[in-house]
Amino acid sequence: MITATKPATVPLRFSLPIGGAAGTSFKPEHLPAILEAGPQAGFFEVHAENYMGAGGAPHRALEAIRRDHPLSLHGVCMSIGGPQPLDKTHLARFRSLVARYQPALVSEHLAWSTHETSFFNDLLPLPYTEATLACVCDHIDEVQEAIRHPLLLENPSTYITFRQSTMSETDFIRAIVQRTGCGLLLDINNVFVSATNHGYAALDYLADFPLAHVGEIHLAGHAEQTDDDGNLLLIDSHDGPVADAVWKLFEIIIARRGPIPTLIEWDSKIPEWPVLRAEATAAQAILDRCNPAAVTEDRRAA
């Protein structure tokens, strides 16, 4: 029986748009420093799955953050890019979090992480074909129907490609946007990582990316390895400062598109709060430097 307190009946409300604000990942170890500093400009982003427990300290921390700041809810495990149906229980949990915390931004990944009953805890790649496109669009429709809000879909970082792909990643993403009406989370570090790994120019990818639909940008650090042939292989590690080349691409995108909510992601080897905060301040300076009136016209529908 459905009662008035059942999460599925809690009204869905969302914060106002947050414009050209820079934010950071929220890490619980930073909570005392954040509260000590008082309300900050910008916003915080959390991985949705970390707040899917029933109660306790995680929710208390997120409530404390949400009281004074806009929130971005970033799903990591929905497995939107996988061939099997979405996990209805997980989708219901996701919707409950949206209802409870009223985020300004809601996002997920173009990737998969569950196959049959195994959860692999990684953002795994998919081939770009008409068949996978139809499946991904169905999944996004299902999520957007559940949360009654546009989802921002994040472009992946990848280390391999599939022989069976019949279209480029940017064509695939553009088709998803056209069919589902979803928005995009442009992860510029992912673009740089994939471009390096596959041997194309990040600027070419970005020139072909449907920038008009981007509702959030991610910036993060990466690590370096090599492949079997000695080619540079970049790893999307989120364990350090944003690379200079990624900052440069960010400036180019902001000059082209105008200010967009921008997040500094830092998920492992997490530094002291002032170090992470300084990365967001650097992003904010680039966003603020942009004069929207001078933005080169790239807002046409892609």
Added chain:
Amino acid sequence: MRPEADPGFAAAFAPPLLDPARDAPTAVIGRNGKPAGRRYDVYRNNVTVSLIDALAAIYPAVERITGTDFFRAMARFHIRNSPPTSPLLFDYGRDFPDFVAGYEHAQDMPWLADVARIERAWLDAYHAADASPLSSALLSAIAPERLGDLVFAPHPATRIVRSQYAAVTIFAANRDSAPVARIDASTPEDALITRPQFDVAVRHLPPGGAVFAASLMSGEPLGAAAMAAFDASAKFDIAANIAGLIEAGAFTSIAFGDPA
């Protein structure tokens, strides 16, 4: 016309992720059509390392006791046999204590699995639903002749772990970074895990206390739970146990008859 669904790519991509004996799937390639090789290994590494890290986050005392290399080798076996079935990693590793109990290289640490059981219960308590604990004032208002029929509703965070070894002492000594003094592991200890507000607490239950608390949590009335506890230990002290459980925040409410 709508294309057929394409389940094949995930079915080919997934199995080698946790099985180093399998080659990378032939459908994935590196630059210029070359075999994926080390590029696919990035995914294997991400999956394996992140799941071992997840177990290490749930079982820090077990890791401190065994040392990091021992722990990560043991965890690697476990994640290959029992990968997670939920995307909520704080729910992962429920069968890890049983795996530890049977792990051949851990047989000289027979208390290790019980330490793991306490750590698993600790995390369950940490994420359990919020609820206000029972006030002792409510209990003192009950007429003494009716106490035996009283039924207690457990707090959502409350857990009990019984051990033939000194699992509570070993757990507590290894959950912080201070040096560990010599512990007599052969003393049986039962653990009560509670979280009345936001901080998880692990207590050592007195004789008969585990049977008493478990009986109350399963809905037995106070009289029957006390009988069971006396049967378990002649040293059982009913007043001290009731006071201790209420002070720990083990219950949320009392009622006569069915607690629901």
